[in-house]
Amino acid sequence: MAVVSAPGRTVVLGQSPGAVKAFTDARVIDGTDRAPIDNATIVVRDGRVVSVGPAARANVPAGAERVSLAGKTVIPGLINAHGHVGNTVGLEQGHYSAENVLRDLRTYAAYGVTTVFSLGDDQDAGFKARDAQNTASLNRARLFVAGPVLAPKTPEEARTLVDNDAAMKVDIVKIRVDDNLGSTPKMPPEIYKAVIDEAHKKGLRVAVHLFYLDDAKGVLDAGADFIAHSIRDKDVDDSVIGMLKRRNVCVCPTLTREVSTFVYESTPEWFSDPLFLKHADPKAVEALKQPARQEQMKNSRSAQRYKVALEQATRNLKKLTDGGVVIAMGTDTGPPARFQGYFELMELDLMAKAGLTPKQILASATRDAAKCQKLDKDIGTLEPGKWADFVALDADPLANISNTRKIASVWIAGNRVER
Numbered sequence: 001m002a003v004v005s006a007p008g009r010t011v012v013l014g015q016s017p018g019a020v021k022a023f024t025d026a027r028v029i030d031g032t033d034r035a036p037i038d039n040a041t042i043v044v045r046d047g048r049v050v051s052v053g054p055a056a057r058a059n060v061p062a063g064a065e066r067v068s069l070a071g072k073t074v075i076p077g078l079i080n081a082h083g084h085v086g087n088t089v090g091l092e093q094g095h096y097s098a099e100n101v102l103r104d105l106r107t108y109a110a111y112g113v114t115t116v117f118s119l120g121d122d123q124d125a126g127f128k129a130r131d132a133q134n135t136a137s138l139n140r141a142r143l144f145v146a147g148p149v150l151a152p153k154t155p156e157e158a159r160t161l162v163d164n165d166a167a168m169k170v171d172i173v174k175i176r177v178d179d180n181l182g183s184t185p186k187m188p189p190e191i192y193k194a195v196i197d198e199a200h201k202k203g204l205r206v207a208v209h210l211f212y213l214d215d216a217k218g219v220l221d222a223g224a225d226f227i228a229h230s231i232r233d234k235d236v237d238d239s240v241i242g243m244l245k246r247r248n249v250c251v252c253p254t255l256t257r258e259v260s261t262f263v264y265e266s267t268p269e270w271f272s273d274p275l276f277l278k279h280a281d282p283k284a285v286e287a288l289k290q291p292a293r294q295e296q297m298k299n300s301r302s303a304q305r306y307k308v309a310l311e312q313a314t315r316n317l318k319k320l321t322d323g324g325v326v327i328a329m330g331t332d333t334g335p336p337a338r339f340q341g342y343f344e345l346m347e348l349d350l351m352a353k354a355g356l357t358p359k360q361i362l363a364s365a366t367r368d369a370a371k372c373q374k375l376d377k378d379i380g381t382l383e384p385g386k387w388a389d390f391v392a393l394d395a396d397p398l399a400n401i402s403n404t405r406k407i408a409s410v411w412i413a414g415n416r417v418e419r
């Protein structure tokens, strides 16, 4: 096995089949309800966890490569349950390519986001990336795909489009039920009912973009499986909480999506954060600093309305959490000015601002996001059999969720990610 050493770090280039690694001396938060394990050892074979436990009980095979994570706190890799990849260059969309997909998956990984569930606009290169990732040599974020966002005009077309989705083996079907603050027609119930019905017949789940409480109730009634944004027009009520819980439907808050709609009316303070600048597209950052653009956003009615929507979404996140609804961390990053990786870490802070505890937030961004997207057999916690996707932090995220920014290293299938 090729190993390159540099001051303070070791980079492992590729893994031979059957390769075993032992990550030692770490404090491990395994993502289950188990208490953190001090001085833990994680044994990894072929990219998957063999065991996680106190060093004294670890069974490290002879010849295993040892990696010390002394002084670090390990958490499962973060899972973004609503992102997008491959489309954006600078502040423009429509550039989908294999290179851009890979670029985005590396960017996510650099910030500890080891899986992104794309909710739409996925093309062939995205499907190929997904199909190629079940390998012990992976070193970028995992990707799951929804294909095109479906916008059928008739129930018949709805069924045809869902059948196309099934043929291309999407991981979920995605639709929008929204009028964009009253500016566009909204998908009517007879259409989304046909989409959901046909998807369920094909064994597929349906993720719904929405804004309004009444639409949430409508799509839940019709059998929607995943709510891809916060309810942002009014307070959630007991009835919608009951509907979500009865069918175990998760809600994905995407608070940073709202932020992106108004924050560039001035230059955000994080534009000087080295962690942000490390991977942000400099062209996008420059464009967002232009006074004319900022002025335009300041005067935009929709920007100001989404600012209010963020407050509503924040309040609803707390109400849903207190009501026992499962929250899947997600951001809707990937479109222009929604910066992948950095925004996921910002999302965690916004969830804390909403009143969630670090433990709740971490669960939402790991185990729960995995469960909500039916990925929990393979990821979400550090348990035997799952991929060894994890982040080593320099500080304890259970003390302060912002400590997820203090990234020492990121590992995917036990491989150190370049960052």
Ligand SMILES: [Zn+2]
Binding pocket: 082, 083, 084, 119, 120, 332
């Ligand atoms: Zn989206």
